[in-house]
Amino acid sequence: MPNPPGLDLFRLREYLDTHRPGLVRGELTGEVIAGGRSNLTYDVTDGHGRWVVRRPPLGHVLPTAHDMGREYRVSTALADTPVPVPPTVVLCEDTDVIGAPFYVMEYVAGTPYRDAAELAALGPDRTRAIAFCLIDTLVDLHAVDPTAVGLADFGRPQGFLERQVRRWNKQLAASRSRDLPGADELHDRLATALPTSPDPAIVHGDYRLDNVLVGPDQRITAVLDWEMSTLGDPLTDLALIVAYTNRQLPPGIVASTSGDAPGYPGVDELVARYAQRSGRDVSNLDWYVGLAYFKLAVILEGIHYRYTQGQTVGENFDRIGEAVPPLIASGLEHVSG
Incomplete structure (x- = not known):
């Protein structure tokens, strides 16, 4: 072979x-x-x-x-x-x-559910259970003591949000090969309205439904894709779930349509469950959601750039670029000017 x-x-x-x-x-x-x-x-x-x-x-x-x-x-x-x-x-x-x-x-057995059609086949009750398990597992992650598991030096929580905004702007510059209206404005809004972070936690960095495997009992069997993990502000992970649940993008581009499945909880329910189980204040979540959209736009723009250079493996890369402008627009909707 x-x-x-x-x-x-x-x-x-x-x-x-x-x-x-x-x-x-x-x-x-x-x-x-x-x-x-x-x-x-x-x-x-x-x-x-x-x-x-x-x-x-x-x-x-x-x-x-x-x-x-x-x-x-x-x-x-x-x-x-x-x-x-x-x-x-x-x-x-x-x-x-x-x-x-x-x-x-x-290898760990399990299914990565990527869109509403896959979840719809399970029925609304199972879909709802999976979505809440996604939130509960995130709460479990953010409750882990980094020092107790040998990750005390895994990141620099002080100044985390400021570095995130700067980092993703720098990454955008490294992959930018076309005009992206609103991208600079979104960055500037984020940079001038930084919230105060809660106590730091282990942050996954790309936490979403298709980055976990789900077993037949609706329980998560594995959390995958830790490439952007660090110590930082846990609300950045929650905001990514909100961003993926809110924004409908062209099918096959990113896992962004799961929130449309029958039985899938709305954003308010998901956020409330996280807040209740974690005890964290989520009143400033809109800013974090704006950052999540900016981050997703930068990531997809990088993939689009690799596609234009012939450096990708897989399907649907030709459509990645069209997902970036709506992400920027959604970010601007969440972060006031």
Whole structure:
């Protein structure tokens, strides 16, 4: 079987045989897991065991993005907490092996629900249960003591929001290849109205329904895609859920239509559940939602740029660019001038 794009299975087998002897018992086969828009994810098996491999995209890697060591560290640290994560296997930061850093984790069964149609097939009661479990798992994550799990130095909470606004503006500049009306105004509004953060927590950074796996009992079996995790303001994670629930984008571009499924709770219900279970004040959430839209716009603009450079793997990348202007507009709606 040929190698999937970006993953030399023979070199991977050699590395695993050296660093995890006895793990692999036969020839490896693998394929790209559909749905990813940033780091590449592969389903790999030897016919006996099954693993998932993560590596950065094939080109135009933005500074500080796609950090394999960061993903591996936080997933390993959360192994004995109430937050479900795939067991990690090995991290390789030697780019000579497959051409980029990568890590391997155990395969975890579950379904990543990406749109309203997939949820509708479950019925309204199951859909509602999944949405509330998404919120409850986020509360569990934000309740983890970073020091207790060895993540006391995982980020710099002081000045987190200011750095977030600056960072995403810088990343936009690195990928900007066209005029984006309103983008600069949204940045300026965010920068001049920074709220006061609550106590810091472990922040996922891209928390949404299709970044978790759901089992047949409507419980989350694993939280995935920790590439943007850090210590910071927990309300940024909640705001992303609001942004994905609020904004309808063209199907197949991003997981943004789940909130339209019968039984899916409205934004007010989701926010109220988080507030009640976490005890946090969410009165300034609109600003965070504006930041969430800005962040999503920057991420998708980066993917659009990679598509224009021929550096992407997967379907629907030709439509990514059209999702950016509505995200900017939504951000402006939430952050007053």
